[in-house]
Amino acid sequence: MHYKKSFPLLLTIITLASSTYALANDNEKKQAIPVTVEPISTKEFVATLNEVGKINAIDFAELTFSAPGKLVAINFKDGDVVKKGQLIAKLDSSKAKADLDKAASSLTTARNKVKRVIELNKKQPGALSKQDFEELQDAANLAAADYRQQQAILKDYAITAPFDGELTNFTKSAGSIIDAATPLVSIYNLNPVEVSYTISQNDLGKAVKGQPITVTVEAYKDMTFNGIVDYVAPAVNKNTGRVAIHARIENPNHILAPGMFAQVSQMVNGRTNRIIAPQNAILAHNEDRYVWVVDKNNIATKRYLTLGNNLNNGYVIVEKGLKVDDIVVVTGHQKIDDETLVNIIKTQAPTADAPAQEKKKKTTDPATAAKKDDKTVTEPNHEAT
Incomplete structure (x- = not known):
C-alpha cells in the first residue's frame, strides 16, 4: 500500500525533469549566433585598355645650316630654353653679305633707270620705245629677284629657333668648320x-x-x-x-x-556600376562560392554566387547571386547552418574606394604582340566549415 501512494509523486518528478530538458533544448536551439554583417553595394568602374x-x-627638330662654313657664334648653352625666332648660331657669312650688297646695288641702279625713263617719257612722250622700256623693267625685276635670292642665301648661314623649346647639347664649338646638313643641336x-x-x-x-x-x-x-x-x-x-x-x-x-x-x-x-561583395563574406566549398545572407527576421540562408574579378582591395565583383542591400555575414560564419538565427552585433559600412578601373587588357612589353584579355580571377581564400 505504501508503494502505491509514492507512484504519483515519482511520475510528477519525471514529468518535470522532461519538461526542463525540453525547455533547455529549445533555448539552445533558439540561441542566436553573434555575427558581423555588411550590406551589399555597387561600385563605379571605368572600362579601360x-x-x-x-x-x-610633338615638336622636335635637328637644327642644321644649309651651307658649309666656319662657325663663328653660338648664342646659347647646352640645355637652354629658347623662343621662336631667336638666333641660335651663325657661320662666317662675309662673302654672302658682299654678294647681298652687290645685289642691292644692282637693284638700286636698275630701279633708278626705270624711274628716269618714266620721268623722261612724261616730259618727252615717245622718247624711248616701248620695247626699250620693257627691257629696262625686266632688268629691274631680275635685279630684285637676285637680291631676294642673296637674302635667302644669307639666311643659310644662321640658325634660328623654329618654335619655343629646349636645346640639347651642341655638337660643335665656335671656330669649327661644319658641313651643310650636319646637325649642330636639337630642339624639343x-x-x-x-x-x-x-x-x-x-x-x-x-x-x-x-x-x-x-x-x-x-x-x-x-x-x-x-x-x-x-x-x-x-x-x-x-x-x-x-x-x-x-x-x-x-x-x-x-x-x-x-x-x-x-x-x-x-x-x-565610360562608367558602369557593378555589384561587389566583401571578400571576407565569401566562403568556398569545392568549386562553389557562397555567402550567408541574413533576412529581416535575422535568419541566415546560404546563397551561391558567380564571381567576377577580385579587386585586390578586399572586395570581389559579383556577377550573379546578390542584389543591392542584401545583408551578408562577414564574421561569425563558423557556427552557422542553413536557417540559423543570428544576432547582429555590428553592421559595417562598405569600404571599397570608387571609382575603379575594370581592366580589359594589359601588355608588359611595348614590343610584345597582342595578348588575350586576362580573365583570371583571384578567388577568396576561405574554406567552408
Missing part, C-alpha cells in the same frame, strides 16, 4: 608631349579620338598625368597586327621627358 607606351615630343618642345602606344586589333572598335587617358611613369610613381587621344590609326599594322594610338598630355613643368616608357590606361566604355 591598359598598355605600355613611350613619351615623345616639351609642353605638350605625346604618348604613343598600340592596342590589339580586337579593340579597334573601342578606341576613338577624344577619349581620356591616364599615364604613370617609373620616375614619378606617385604622380598621374592626364591626356586625350588625338590619333587612332585607320588601319592595322600588317607586321604586328596592332593599332597605333597617340594621345596628347599637358606637361607644363617638363616632368615627362621624351623616351620615357609609360603605363597608359585609356577609358573606352
Whole structure:
C-alpha cells in the first residue's frame, strides 16, 4: 500500500525533469549566433585598355645650316630654353653679305633707270620705245629677284629657333668648320608631349579620338598625368597586327621627358556600376562560392554566387547571386547552418574606394604582340566549415 501512494509523486518528478530538458533544448536551439554583417553595394568602374607606351615630343627638330662654313657664334648653352625666332648660331657669312650688297646695288641702279625713263617719257612722250622700256623693267625685276635670292642665301648661314623649346647639347664649338646638313643641336618642345602606344586589333572598335587617358611613369610613381587621344590609326599594322594610338598630355613643368616608357590606361566604355561583395563574406566549398545572407527576421540562408574579378582591395565583383542591400555575414560564419538565427552585433559600412578601373587588357612589353584579355580571377581564400 505504501508503494502505491509514492507512484504519483515519482511520475510528477519525471514529468518535470522532461519538461526542463525540453525547455533547455529549445533555448539552445533558439540561441542566436553573434555575427558581423555588411550590406551589399555597387561600385563605379571605368572600362579601360591598359598598355605600355613611350613619351615623345610633338615638336622636335635637328637644327642644321644649309651651307658649309666656319662657325663663328653660338648664342646659347647646352640645355637652354629658347623662343621662336631667336638666333641660335651663325657661320662666317662675309662673302654672302658682299654678294647681298652687290645685289642691292644692282637693284638700286636698275630701279633708278626705270624711274628716269618714266620721268623722261612724261616730259618727252615717245622718247624711248616701248620695247626699250620693257627691257629696262625686266632688268629691274631680275635685279630684285637676285637680291631676294642673296637674302635667302644669307639666311643659310644662321640658325634660328623654329618654335619655343629646349636645346640639347651642341655638337660643335665656335671656330669649327661644319658641313651643310650636319646637325649642330636639337630642339624639343616639351609642353605638350605625346604618348604613343598600340592596342590589339580586337579593340579597334573601342578606341576613338577624344577619349581620356591616364599615364604613370617609373620616375614619378606617385604622380598621374592626364591626356586625350588625338590619333587612332585607320588601319592595322600588317607586321604586328596592332593599332597605333597617340594621345596628347599637358606637361607644363617638363616632368615627362621624351623616351620615357609609360603605363597608359585609356577609358573606352565610360562608367558602369557593378555589384561587389566583401571578400571576407565569401566562403568556398569545392568549386562553389557562397555567402550567408541574413533576412529581416535575422535568419541566415546560404546563397551561391558567380564571381567576377577580385579587386585586390578586399572586395570581389559579383556577377550573379546578390542584389543591392542584401545583408551578408562577414564574421561569425563558423557556427552557422542553413536557417540559423543570428544576432547582429555590428553592421559595417562598405569600404571599397570608387571609382575603379575594370581592366580589359594589359601588355608588359611595348614590343610584345597582342595578348588575350586576362580573365583570371583571384578567388577568396576561405574554406567552408
